[in-house]
Amino acid sequence: xxxxxxxxxxxxxxxxxxxxxxxxxxxxxxxxxxxxxxxxxxxxxxxxxxxxxxxxxxxxxxxxxxxxxxxxxxxxxxxxxxxxxxxxxxxxxxxxxxxxxxxxxxxxxxxxxxxxxxxxxxxxxxxxxxxxxxxxxxxxxxxxxxxxxxxxxxxxxxxxxxxxxxxxxxxxxxxxxxxxxxxxxxxxxxxxxxxxxxxxxxxxxxxxxxxxxxxxxxxxxxxxxxxxxxxxxxxxxxxxxxxxxxxxxxxxxxxxxxxxxxxxxxxxxxxxxxxxxxxxxxxxxxxxxxxxxxxxxxxxxxxxxxxxxxxxxxxxxxxxxxxxxxxxxxxxxxxxxxxxxxxxxxxxxxxxxxxxxxxxxxxxxxxxxxxxxxxxxxxxxxxxxxxxxxxxxxxxxxxxxxxxxxxxxxxxxxxxxxxxxxxxxxxxxxxxxxxxxxxxxxxxxx
Amino acid sequence: xxxxxxxxxxxxxxxxxxxxxxxxxxxxxxxxxxxxxxxxxxxxxxxxxxxxxxxxxxxxxxxxxxxxxxxxxxxxxxxxxxxxxxxxxxxxxxxxxxxxxxxxxxxxxxxxxxxxxxxxxxxxxxxxxxxxxxxxxxxxxxxxxxxxxxxxxxxxxxxxxxxxxxxxxxxxxxxxxxxxxxxxxxxxxxxxxxxxxxxxxxxxxxxxxxxxxxxxxxxxxxxxxxxxxxxxxxxxxxxxxxxxxxxxxxxxxxxxxxxxxxxxxxxxxxxxxxxxxxxxxxxxxxxxxxxxxxxxxxxxxxxxxxxxxxxxxxxxxxxxxxxxxxxxxxxxxxxxxxxxxxxxxxxxxxxxxxxxxxxxxxxxxxxxxx
Numbered sequence: 001x002x003x004x005x006x007x008x009x010x011x012x013x014x015x016x017x018x019x020x021x022x023x024x025x026x027x028x029x030x031x032x033x034x035x036x037x038x039x040x041x042x043x044x045x046x047x048x049x050x051x052x053x054x055x056x057x058x059x060x061x062x063x064x065x066x067x068x069x070x071x072x073x074x075x076x077x078x079x080x081x082x083x084x085x086x087x088x089x090x091x092x093x094x095x096x097x098x099x100x101x102x103x104x105x106x107x108x109x110x111x112x113x114x115x116x117x118x119x120x121x122x123x124x125x126x127x128x129x130x131x132x133x134x135x136x137x138x139x140x141x142x143x144x145x146x147x148x149x150x151x152x153x154x155x156x157x158x159x160x161x162x163x164x165x166x167x168x169x170x171x172x173x174x175x176x177x178x179x180x181x182x183x184x185x186x187x188x189x190x191x192x193x194x195x196x197x198x199x200x201x202x203x204x205x206x207x208x209x210x211x212x213x214x215x216x217x218x219x220x221x222x223x224x225x226x227x228x229x230x231x232x233x234x235x236x237x238x239x240x241x242x243x244x245x246x247x248x249x250x251x252x253x254x255x256x257x258x259x260x261x262x263x264x265x266x267x268x269x270x271x272x273x274x275x276x277x278x279x280x281x282x283x284x285x286x287x288x289x290x291x292x293x294x295x296x297x298x299x300x301x302x303x304x305x306x307x308x309x310x311x312x313x314x315x316x317x318x319x320x321x322x323x324x325x326x327x328x329x330x331x332x333x334x335x336x337x338x339x340x341x342x343x344x345x346x347x348x349x350x351x352x353x354x355x356x357x358x359x360x361x362x363x364x365x366x367x368x369x370x371x372x373x374x375x376x377x378x379x380x381x382x383x384x385x386x387x388x389x390x391x392x393x394x395x396x397x398x399x400x401x402x403x404x405x406x407x408x409x410x411x412x413x414x415x416x417x418x419x420x421x422x423x424x425x426x427x428x429x430x431x432x433x434x435x436x437x438x439x440x441x442x443x444x445x446x
Numbered sequence: 447x448x449x450x451x452x453x454x455x456x457x458x459x460x461x462x463x464x465x466x467x468x469x470x471x472x473x474x475x476x477x478x479x480x481x482x483x484x485x486x487x488x489x490x491x492x493x494x495x496x497x498x499x500x501x502x503x504x505x506x507x508x509x510x511x512x513x514x515x516x517x518x519x520x521x522x523x524x525x526x527x528x529x530x531x532x533x534x535x536x537x538x539x540x541x542x543x544x545x546x547x548x549x550x551x552x553x554x555x556x557x558x559x560x561x562x563x564x565x566x567x568x569x570x571x572x573x574x575x576x577x578x579x580x581x582x583x584x585x586x587x588x589x590x591x592x593x594x595x596x597x598x599x600x601x602x603x604x605x606x607x608x609x610x611x612x613x614x615x616x617x618x619x620x621x622x623x624x625x626x627x628x629x630x631x632x633x634x635x636x637x638x639x640x641x642x643x644x645x646x647x648x649x650x651x652x653x654x655x656x657x658x659x660x661x662x663x664x665x666x667x668x669x670x671x672x673x674x675x676x677x678x679x680x681x682x683x684x685x686x687x688x689x690x691x692x693x694x695x696x697x698x699x700x701x702x703x704x705x706x707x708x709x710x711x712x713x714x715x716x717x718x719x720x721x722x723x724x725x726x727x728x729x730x731x732x733x734x735x736x737x738x739x740x741x742x743x744x745x746x747x748x749x750x751x752x753x754x755x756x757x758x759x760x761x762x763x764x765x766x767x768x769x770x771x772x773x774x775x776x777x778x779x780x781x782x783x784x785x786x787x788x789x790x791x792x793x794x795x796x797x798x799x800x801x802x803x804x805x806x807x808x809x810x811x812x813x814x815x816x
Binding site: 051055145148149152210211212213264266296298 | 476478500502503504559562564
């Protein structure tokens with residue numbers, strides 16, 4: 001959104017726009033700035049597409065018109081969580097009514113690994129199946145119904161193996177998608193040993209489906225010079241441009257990615273919108289036809305990752321007043337089968353394991369557990385909430401132990417003068433804000 | 447998240463917008479961006495400002511021109527027909543025995559979207575005049591109402607609110623308002639789902655079903671209509687045309703309790719419906735039925751027998767609980783294990799006992815308690 005923070009007094013146009021705004025009319029009426037060009041807190045303004053949203057005129061990906069001969073893609077997904085794909089029989093699929101193209105890993109012209117930061121996300125399964133819902137093949141047909149019907153005709157030969165679904169056990173076996181990180185400050189072992197008292201606990205935080213309103217969807221139109229135009233509901237279009245180019249083996253400049261409207265993302269379309277664009281792009285280039293790929297909601301939920309579930313535990317040294325002197329916190333993120341963004345997400349959980357409280361001499365360990373589920377991914381907070389929850393649970397446990405109000409315990413443990421260095425070594429400034437904010441809330445709340 | 451349901455709710459039954467009506471209209475919506483409170487506040491504050499339709503609003507209504515079936519079509523060709531009379535409907539039914547009848551499509555569409563059924567022959571019953579009326583009448587010597595099979599849950603609500611408050615209360619837990627605006631009583635019955643929410647209640651009320659074909663109609667008790675899992679007494683050339691709901695006797699009581707994982711917009715794990723009268727210190731006219739406890743919604747006849755003619759005493763309800771555990775063998779599925787279903791059905795009898803043994807104490811669990 002444009003915000004008028006600096007207005008040139010000589011600009012008649014700017015003055016007129018500002019006047020229009022203050023009068024509540026004109027093209028900038030939605031902006032919430034006052035006559036000094038400052039943003040007004042608490043003022044409400046219309047979303048720029050509000051009228052289109054409520055009248056159904058907003059164009060989401062699946063509303064975009066395509067030529068009569070556009071193809072519709074349906075995906076063959078693994079029914080098992082772990083196993084080896086020994087044979088994929090697709091003749092019946094190819095011969096099904098309306099089917100125009102069927103592709104597997106062997107039909108990918110360029111890169112087959114589309115891991116966003118680290119490798120580990122094959123565009124289609126080669127042999128090893130890593131989660132239920134992993135993509136085995138794709139079918140393009142003249143209608144979505146025909147494509148979905150054809151998918152059912154595939155014969156899958158899978159040597160199924162036991163699935164690893166417990167992140168704590170996986171971390172214990174050192175089955176991780178990325179190496180474990182440790183943040184340490186001070187002699188936390190001695191602090192724990194010499195503590196007046198110690199307290200410990202653990203908690204589990206479940207995952208969460210993003211439930212973006214428009215599911216994963218894209219339309220890829222072949223353009224001249226072996227290029228593609230990609231319309232996608234996508235939080236990271238530049239990464240999709242890179243991956244589509246690499247998968248097709250064409251220069252980046254031959255790939256145009258447009259995101260007109262998100263339809264909801266919440267992190268679920270940061271890395272996990274790209275695979276569908278890559279698959280549709282391959283088919284669009286092979287067939288020369290506009291190609292639509294929209295995951296039905298039930299398949300979207302199976303194929304894409306969610307918020308990371310976490311298993312966290314703590315052991316803290318506290319004094320008689322419930323002030324933390326030091327401790328040891330472990331967070332285990334259930335990352336699913338591949339790294340995706342998990343390295344940064346588990347780091348974020350570790351960075352937030354203190355929330356607003358000084359841990360003293362402390363160690364925070366973060367494991368990136370590998371399990372046979374969809375690769376868990378970005379979701380609002382990006383690991384932060386999962387990290388904060390362990391120390392907030394600890395605050396309540398301490399309050400119960402020392403028999404004081406949980407808010408009192410929290411206030412005692414806030415970062416303050418002399419207790420202002422985090423477990424990862426950052427000096428906390430503006431500490432007074434915490435105290436002022438909470439004091440104000442305490443006196444002004446019902 | 448949209449307020450379209452609220453819009454249509456206010457158009458169809460204009461009334462002051464109470465928090466309860468608003469919450470009903472918001473049910474079935476999932477907000478992922480803002481949170482529900484500001485949406486609720488905004489909707490409630492609409493009443494304070496006078497409504498002026500913005501210029502961009504298209505207030506025109508869609509034109510409805512019913513599609514009639516082609517006269518000489520083959521019985522196996524694609525079909526979409528919208529008959530407007532019962533006789534047109536039964537003629538189509540006879541000519542296209544494998545066509546699917548569709549009213550609200552709240553269940554049928556799942557066959558297409560989830561199971562990829564083609565559904566290439568559809569007869570839309572929503573425009574059939576005879577199916578759309580509610581008529582006060584006497585049938586089988588009982589006063590009551592004939593309800594057209596195409597009457598939606600929302601259209602049924604005023605009748606239920608006046609005469610069967612417990613049934614009306616159940617409606618708030620049946621789907622969302624969008625679903626209740628579409629789904630029909632006839633569809634819920636003909637669908638013959640083991641966990642359909644209205645059939646157990648209708649069984650406890652001794653309801654009848656009228657079936658029509660080209661030659662006329664016949665009526666049979668709902669308990670004789672539901673035969674087995676997804677099987678009914680409906681012949682290939684018949685349609686469900688009306689349902690007779692007998693009026694409650696002055697001293698009769700109906701209680702309906704639904705158990706599901708979520709309060710709103712969820713399928714029952716178990717639903718219990720209880721009808722009885724207390725006369726001469728004993729329970730009479732006891733009719734108890736359950737959904738989710740067998741392949742079809744079913745009367746608990748042994749359980750009823752254990753209570754009929756008995757005073758309200760703990761040992762009688764314990765005997766009823768034993769009878770209940772013997773006469774049903776529910777299945778285990780995602781909504782509950784067999785053990786869970788046995789336990790909660792017995793608990794509903796316990797709830798009934800508690801509500802009867804504490805006089806003048808209404809046990810009606812509102813809001814999140816159920």
